[in-house]
Amino acid sequence: MNGEWLIRGRDGRLSVYQMSHDAALCRAEQVPGGSWGAPRRIGGDQRLHPGPAVGQGADAYAHLVAWRPTASGESGLVHCTHFRPLLAALDWEPVGHPNGTGDRTGPPAVAVDGHGRAHVFVRNGGGGLSMRAQKQKGGWGPWRDLKSAQLQDAPVAVAGRDGRIEAYAYRPGRLIHWLQEEQATEFRMADSVQTEIRPGTLRALATSDENTTLFFTDASGTLCAWRPGAEPVPLATAAGPGPVAAVRCELDGHDCTLLAQRSSSGRIAFAAYPSEEEEAGAWWTESGPALPADATVSLALDADARVVAATLSPSTGQLLLARRKDEAGLALGAWEAV
Template structure:
C-alpha cells in the first residue's frame, strides 16, 4: 500500500543550514491549534524549531533557536490542547564532588510563539546520590489538559508527578513497578484514563487506572521484552491503547494490547523509537508506522487499525536518516513524515494524492 520515492532530499534554495552543531534528539512533529505543524530538533543547549508558513503547505520558517541551556534527555509531548510540553534533565555540580539532577519542563502554548521559561520539578529522591540516577522523563497529556511526567530511577522504580489543568503540581508519587528500565511509555485515552507500559529487563508490565483520577494499578505482564526506547502508544479504539515496539528477542515490530498476546508485525527496525499514527486511507481506518530500519533508512508500515493479523505492508523509502523519524497529519489531513538526514539536516515528505499512502520526494526544510 505505501510507496515512496527512492530519491534523496533535494536542496531548496532557501533552506537554511542550522549551524548549531550535531542533533541530539528528534525530530518531533507537533500539530498546532491553527492547523500548522511545528518540527523540533534538540541540539546542545538549544531546541531548533521549524513552523509551517501555511496550513498543509510545503514551506517552513526556521530554524528558530529556543533556549535549553543545560537541559539534556529532551522529549516533546502534546495532547488534545495542542500545547507543546518540553521535558528533560538538568545536571549541576554542587561543589562537593556531587551533582544535582532536576527534572525540567517548559511549554509552548501557541504555534510559532515563544516558549515559557524552564521550571524545575525537583527530583523524586532527596538523597543526592540516588537522585543522580534519575532516567529520562517521559510524559502524557490527558484530554482535560493535565500533564503527567514519569521518571524511572536507578533502583528500578517509577515515579510520577502530575500537573492539573489549572497548572498546579502535585507531589511525586511512587508507582507499583519494579525492575523498570529507561523509557516507560505513558498513554492517555480519549475517555480520560492514563496507563503506562513499563519495560523491564525480562518483560514489560502494564499500569492502568480503573477510572479517571484513580491511582495507577499494576496489571498483567506482557510476554515480550521491548528494546529500550522503542515503544510508542496509540489509541486504536475508544479507551483502548495499542503499543508498538521492537521485540528485543526476535528483532521485529510487535503490537501489544492489554489482555492479548503480542502480535509480530515483521519489519526490520533498528534500535530506535517507532512512530505511530491513525489516518484514513482509501476510506479505511489505517495505522501508519514509521521507524529507522536496520539499514539506516526510513521504513513505513501500513495496516488496518487493529487488523494487524491480516498483514502489515512495509516499504523502505530509501531515505537514509539518523535518529528516529516522526509522523503527523497536517491541517489538511495528509500524512507528513520528518527525519534527520545523515548530515543531521531536517527533511520531510508528505502524502500525495493517489491510492494508499504515496509520499512526495524528500525535501530539506
C-alpha cells in the same frame, strides 16, 4: 526525543522539536503547508541535558520535559508548555527529582490528559516508576511511586481517546502497564506480559476510542503490538534497530495505523494495516534517501489530515519532510530538505 517530535499545532502549523547542544529548539511552518522558519530556542536560557520528551494534549498544546543540571553530579526535571508553534513557549519550570535529589535516573516520558494536565513519568533511583502530574489550578502534585523494580530504558506514556493516561515500561523478561480508571485518579499496575525486548524500541499509540497499543521489537527482531489483556501479536520483522513512529490515519476510507522506521539500509520504511487488526499483517515499503545512523523519523497529520513524515539527523542537523500525495494508497511525494 522520547515521543513523536513532529506535531500539528492548534493553528494547523506543523512544528518539529530537536536538541542542539544544551538547548531545545523548535522549527515551524510559517503557514500550514508553507515554508518553514528558522529554529528557535524555547523555554528561555535554561541549560538542558540531552533526551527530552514531548507530549501533546487534545488542545494541541505541546509539553516538553527534560533533565537540567542543578549542581555538581545532580540534576532535576523541568517542564515547558508551548501553546502555538509561532508563539514563544513558556519558560522551563522545575518539576523536581523523583528521589528528592540526585543525578539523572533515566529518560522521562510525558503525556497530557483530557483536562490539559501534563503527567511526567521517569524511572526512580530504586528502579521503579515514578509519576508527577500538574494540578488543575496550577502547580504540581506530589511525586508518586508507581512501584515495580529493575526497569530498563525509557518508559512511554500516552493519553487514550477518553483522556485517561496509560504508561508502559520494561524490566528484564516482562512488559508492564499502568493506567487510570478515570481521569485525575490514581494509577494502578494493571497488567504485564512475559517477553524479551530490544532496548529503546517502545512506542505507544491510542489506536481506538477504547484502547492504546504498545509497539516494540522483541529479542528475535520481530516488531510486535500489545494491547493489555491479550498476548503480544507479531506484525513483521523490524525494519531497523530503533523504535517505530506511529500515527492513526485514514487511508482510502479505512481507519489505519501507519508505522515508520529507519531501516537497516538507512532509508525510511513504512507499513500500514487496519487499526487493531494485526492479523491482517503489515509489510514494509522503503522510501527516500539513505540516512545517517542517528537519523530518527516522526509522523503526524497536517492541517488537511494528510500524512506527513519527517526525518532528523542530529549529527548533520538535516530535516527532511515528505507528504502523502492526493491519490489512492500511501504514495508519498518527494522528500524535501527543510
